[in-house]
Amino acid sequence: MKLKKWWHDKIVYEIYPKSFMDANNDGIGDIKGIIGKLDYLKELGVDILWLTPFFKSPMEDNGYDISDYLSVNEMFGSMKDMDELIEKCKERNMYIMMDVVLNHTSSEHNWFKQSRKSKDNAYRNYYIWRDEPLYNMESTFGGSAWEYDDVTNQYYFHEFAKGQPDLNWENPKVMDEMSKCINFWLKKGIKGIRFDVIHLIGKEIDNNILSYGPTLHKKVHELYEKSYGKYDIITVGEAWGDLKKAIDFTNPSNEELDMVFQFECTSSTCDFSKYGKFSPKPIDMEFVKNTLVKYQNGLNDHSWNALFVENHDLGRCINRFGSLNYQDMSAKAIAIMNYCLKGTPYIYQGQEIGMTNILINDINDYQDVEVHGFYKDLVIDKKVMSEKDFIKACNQEARDNNRTPMQWDDSINAGFNKGFKTWMKVNDNYHEINVKENMKNSDSIFHFYQKLFAIRKSEEYGPTFVYGKFDLQLPDEKNVFVYTRNYDKNICIVVNMVESEQHIILPFKVKNIILANYNKEYHDGNIKLSPFEAFVYEY
Numbered sequence: 006m007k008l009k010k011w012w013h014d015k016i017v018y019e020i021y022p023k024s025f026m027d028a029n030n031d032g033i034g035d036i037k038g039i040i041g042k043l044d045y046l047k048e049l050g051v052d053i054l055w056l057t058p059f060f061k062s063p064m065e066d067n068g069y070d071i072s073d074y075l076s077v078n079e080m081f082g083s084m085k086d087m088d089e090l091i092e093k094c095k096e097r098n099m100y101i102m103m104d105v106v107l108n109h110t111s112s113e114h115n116w117f118k119q120s121r122k123s124k125d126n127a128y129r130n131y132y133i134w135r136d137e138p139l140y141n142m143e144s145t146f147g148g149s150a151w152e153y154d155d156v157t158n159q160y161y162f163h164e165f166a167k168g169q170p171d172l173n174w175e176n177p178k179v180m181d182e183m184s185k186c187i188n189f190w191l192k193k194g195i196k197g198i199r200f201d202v203i204h205l206i207g208k209e210i211d212n213n214i215l216s217y218g219p220t221l222h223k224k225v226h227e228l229y230e231k232s233y234g235k236y237d238i239i240t241v242g243e244a245w246g247d248l249k250k251a252i253d254f255t256n257p258s259n260e261e262l263d264m265v266f267q268f269e270c271t272s273s274t275c276d277f278s279k280y281g282k283f284s285p286k287p288i289d290m291e292f293v294k295n296t297l298v299k300y301q302n303g304l305n306d307h308s309w310n311a312l313f314v315e316n317h318d319l320g321r322c323i324n325r326f327g328s329l330n331y332q333d334m335s336a337k338a339i340a341i342m343n344y345c346l347k348g349t350p351y352i353y354q355g356q357e358i359g360m361t362n363i364l365i366n367d368i369n370d371y372q373d374v375e376v377h378g379f380y381k382d383l384v385i386d387k388k389v390m391s392e393k394d395f396i397k398a399c400n401q402e403a404r405d406n407n408r409t410p411m412q413w414d415d416s417i418n419a420g421f422n423k424g425f426k427t428w429m430k431v432n433d434n435y436h437e438i439n440v441k442e443n444m445k446n447s448d449s450i451f452h453f454y455q456k457l458f459a460i461r462k463s464e465e466y467g468p469t470f471v472y473g474k475f476d477l478q479l480p481d482e483k484n485v486f487v488y489t490r491n492y493d494k495n496i497c498i499v500v501n502m503v504e505s506e507q508h509i510i511l512p513f514k515v516k517n518i519i520l521a522n523y524n525k526e527y528h529d530g531n532i533k534l535s536p537f538e539a540f541v542y543e544y
């Protein structure tokens with residue numbers, strides 16, 4: 006990595022504002038709630054707060070359906086609150102990363118209200134209108150991606166929910182409008198952008214091309230030049246794809262994005278030959294290990310990895326990559342496995358205290374538009390899945406699992422608010438799993454993440470964790486992930502990724518232990534690893 010960037014050694018913490026902290030006790034998280042928790046986040050050791058969309062929205066998709074990019078969703082607070090959050094972060098050397106949804110808007114957006122009025126309206130071609138539902142395209146949220154609109158007797162295209170009409174990026178006016186929106190917020194001191202489904206803005210509907218269209222990179226580069234390229238900010242794109250596509254997006258000479266989220270690991274529990282996340286399959290940790298290695302080796306020479314295991318769209322990492330039988334140890338093993346790699350760490354709210362999936366057995370207790378879209382499609386309309394099997398899949402993979410209110414303490418509603426009915430059920434395990442418990446226990450998951458982040462920033466080991474060369478060790482081990490990081494220090498990372506004991510021969514003599522989840526003496530040579538045992542040592 007030739008050019009060092011200010012965000013290389015920073016930690017990003019993703020906040021889903023609706024579920025983080027409800028300061029005004031109306032059942033919905035808000036910006037003032039986030040402001041009240043900045044010292045907690047600073048103590049954890051995070052630097053950048055990625056907020057999922059806080060712009061005006063009817064909330065059909067909890068903010069990923071924007072009706073005004075230049076205003077703050079009154080559910081979350083005011084523009085004044087947002088300005089205060091940016092200011093209060095800066096006082097703590099923390100920054101805000103905003104979530105720009107540029108593939109689609111809400112159908113409540115004025116652009117769409119105008120567009121649907123008539124075929125010759127000035128905004129008509131901001132969106133994608135056709136006489137027929139071309140290619141019978143399916144929505145990512147189940148059902149058809151075409152919605153008939155009787156005002157002008159045409160269909161409009163929506164990759165996601167009906168209330169999320171896709172913008173027509175073949176219209177240069179869309180580029181100009183989105184550039185203006187981005188510049189508005191960067192001028193206010195926002196220091197990062199996460200681009201929602203950016204791989205879709207090169208779509209060519211008439212050629213049945215939805216993702217990675219031929220003009221995609223030209224468009225992203227143009228957006229860079231017209232907006233965020235003028236600022237020294239951190240950018241990451243949500244781009245469902247493979248290593249080659251990730252390199253195309255993040256090679257610095259292309260001037261597009263700094264990083265992308267690759268989903269080959271996190272979507273490996275979904276059987277896409279059937280119904281994706283609603284056909285969950287057991288995790289294959291050897292596949293996860295090999296995929297992480299592929300991106301470490303494949304991406305780091307050209308650009309930079311985004312390290313993550315959870316977000317607002319996935320189930321909890323303990324349920325998906327760890328085990329509820331080893332909630333504490335597997336959470337710590339996942340932390341070492343993923344955040345000693347080369348790249349910028351991203352952690353999701355609640356991951357730092359070991360929050361787990363919520364058990365919901367009534368479809369009506371699920372709030373997510375994706376769950377209800379697929380329930381209607383698979384259980385009601387096509388009848389290809391029983392309600393019981395659908396609910397079982399949701400317990401493992403539904404996005405609601407990561408949208409339950411943050412668990413602050415063991416008071417009512419886990420301290421998320423003062424008792425007003427929360428928009429989403431609180432996980433019953435909040436009496437045991439909460440911030441307050443974690444803060445009291447020096448051996449808690451919170452303190453483990455805090456130590457790990459402090460090590461990544463330490464003078465002694467920081468340079469090696471941030472810039473050290475990655476090398477896989479013991480490649481033939483199926484259940485144990487051993488890798489090294491070399492810079493001015495030699496560091497070896499050992500992770501038993503499974504629930505059973507494993508025997509390995511350590512590749513290097515132990516000089517000193519830097520971090521470990523079991524409290525053990527470590528010697529050289531042949532060692533027995535307990536379930537989810539993980540440690541980091543200097544050699």
Ligand code: TEU
Nearest residue numbers: 066069106145165201202282318319375
């Ligand atoms: O997600 C894109 C996306 O494809 C995921 O929602 C995917 O369908 C699945 O849920 C992941 O397991 C982005 C946002 O992260 C998501 O919250 C929005 O719902 C979606 O785009 C539409 O904006």
Ligand code: CA
Nearest residue numbers: 027031033035
């Ligand atoms: Ca509130």
